[in-house]
Amino acid sequence: MKKNYKSEAEEFSNKEDELTIAKEEKTKREAELAFANEEKANREAELVIAKGEKEKRVTELVIDNEEKAKRVAELVIADEERRSEAEKLKKEMELRKRQMKLMVDREPEQEEKIYTAKLRNKDTTELEISLLLEVVYQKYGYDFRQYSQAHIRRRITNRLAMSRLEDISQMQSKVLNDETFMSSLLQDLSITVTEMFRDPVFYKSLRENVIPVLKTYPFIKIWHAGCSTGEEAYSMAIILQEEGLYDRTTIYATDFNQRALNQAKEGIFSNKMMKEYTTNYQMSGGKESFSNYYTSDDSNVIMNQSLKKNIVWANHNLVTDSVFTEVHLILCRNVLIYFDKILQNIVQKLFYNSLIDGGILCLGSKEGLRFADLSVEYTELDKKQRIFKKKY
Numbered sequence: 001m002k003k004n005y006k007s008e009a010e011e012f013s014n015k016e017d018e019l020t021i022a023k024e025e026k027t028k029r030e031a032e033l034a035f036a037n038e039e040k041a042n043r044e045a046e047l048v049i050a051k052g053e054k055e056k057r058v059t060e061l062v063i064d065n066e067e068k069a070k071r072v073a074e075l076v077i078a079d080e081e082r083r084s085e086a087e088k089l090k091k092e093m094e095l096r097k098r099q100m101k102l103m104v105d106r107e108p109e110q111e112e113k114i115y116t117a118k119l120r121n122k123d124t125t126e127l128e129i130s131l132l133l134e135v136v137y138q139k140y141g142y143d144f145r146q147y148s149q150a151h152i153r154r155r156i157t158n159r160l161a162m163s164r165l166e167d168i169s170q171m172q173s174k175v176l177n178d179e180t181f182m183s184s185l186l187q188d189l190s191i192t193v194t195e196m197f198r199d200p201v202f203y204k205s206l207r208e209n210v211i212p213v214l215k216t217y218p219f220i221k222i223w224h225a226g227c228s229t230g231e232e233a234y235s236m237a238i239i240l241q242e243e244g245l246y247d248r249t250t251i252y253a254t255d256f257n258q259r260a261l262n263q264a265k266e267g268i269f270s271n272k273m274m275k276e277y278t279t280n281y282q283m284s285g286g287k288e289s290f291s292n293y294y295t296s297d298d299s300n301v302i303m304n305q306s307l308k309k310n311i312v313w314a315n316h317n318l319v320t321d322s323v324f325t326e327v328h329l330i331l332c333r334n335v336l337i338y339f340d341k342i343l344q345n346i347v348q349k350l351f352y353n354s355l356i357d358g359g360i361l362c363l364g365s366k367e368g369l370r371f372a373d374l375s376v377e378y379t380e381l382d383k384k385q386r387i388f389k390k391k392y
């Protein structure tokens with residue numbers, strides 16, 4: 001029997017093809033499987049990484065929280081410290097307030113003792129005062145650095161007791177930032193106490209010893225240094241009128257206290273003072289009725305315009321400003337008493353350079369030329385009344 005080899009071969013070939021296809025498909029499936037496995041591995045790796053990052057973030061958050069907790073704890077401690085500091089400060093302030101209250105009722109000398117003994121030691125007080133005076137000078141140009149220490153300390157201590165300030169250091173910043181306070185302090189430091197014909201015996205001597213010298217000049221320049229509210233200048237104007245010299249005279253009346261100068265310019269004084277001023281005027285050798293020199297209402301008097309017309313009121317600081325030239329007579333009474341010796345000497349030079357040769361210098365009853373290098377350049381016209389004449 002003849003076999004059909006052709007169809008067997010075809011059949012065989014077909015099977016081979018099927019086998020090949022099946023193999024290929026297997027290989028393809030295997031490749032797909034491998035690919036899927038790889039992807040799975042990748043996904044797993046990604047998951048591991050993501051987990052790691054999550055853990056890292058959690059760790060960071062924990063650290064962050066720990067730090068926050070630490071900071072909160074620190075804040076709580078700081079707050080507690082602040083609170084106990086505030087308590088301490090409050091107690092200290094109450095103590096000082098009680099001490100200040102006690103001081104208000106005492107004499108300046110007592111206040112000063114309490115202040116220096118209880119609140120600060122003396123060196124600290126002096127240092128604080130000198131810093132305060134430096135602030136006053138640097139900010140406002142008023143130079144109290146060479147004023148008598150005792151006077152300055154008393155004035156500042158008084159102001160401190162009257163204010164709500166705790167200490168002089170607080171006063172420094174108050175002065176820096178509050179011009180109104182500075183203005184009050186200036187009034188404290190510049191004592192403006194004055195009166196008309198103050199020390200009548202001095203004015204008597206002026207009439208007798210100075211007026212005759214002035215009469216020899218064709219025109220006269222007079223300087224009242226530290227004239228305060230003007231009473232001294234008006235007293236001089238009255239004498240000059242009575243002696244027939246006023247029309248050829250210019251009176252320069254100066255002070256560094258503008259408030260006092262403004263009052264001086266107005267020439268308005270309390271009625272209550274007139275009795276005492278009238279007595280002073282008469283004791284000084286006044287020849288008229290004192291009431292001729294002013295008009296009055298219920299509470300005040302106003303000085304006559306005829307007395308004001310030759311008075312030039314000017315702001316001038318003896319410590320920081322310069323000389324007046326060719327002056328025939330200087331009155332600087334009860335001003336130098338507040339300066340220390342060095343400053344007195346400096347101001348004396350200013351007077352010497354302002355006076356003409358033969359010019360006259362009048363000081364206050366407790367003042368003199370003791371500390372002036374130039375004392376030998378003067379002769380005494382009236383030793384007791386502190387009237388000096390510059391040598392030719």
Ligand SMILES: C[S@@+](CC[C@H](N)C(=O)[O-])C[C@H]1O[C@@H](n2cnc3c(N)ncnc32)[C@H](O)[C@@H]1O
Nearest residue numbers: 190191194226228255256257317318319333334
């Ligand atoms: C006590 S009164 C004297 C007034 C007047 N001379 C008398 O004897 O009645 C002192 C005056 O000196 C002034 N004074 C103090 N230091 C001064 C300075 N550095 N420059 C100008 N005037 C000053 C004060 O302002 C105050 O008006």
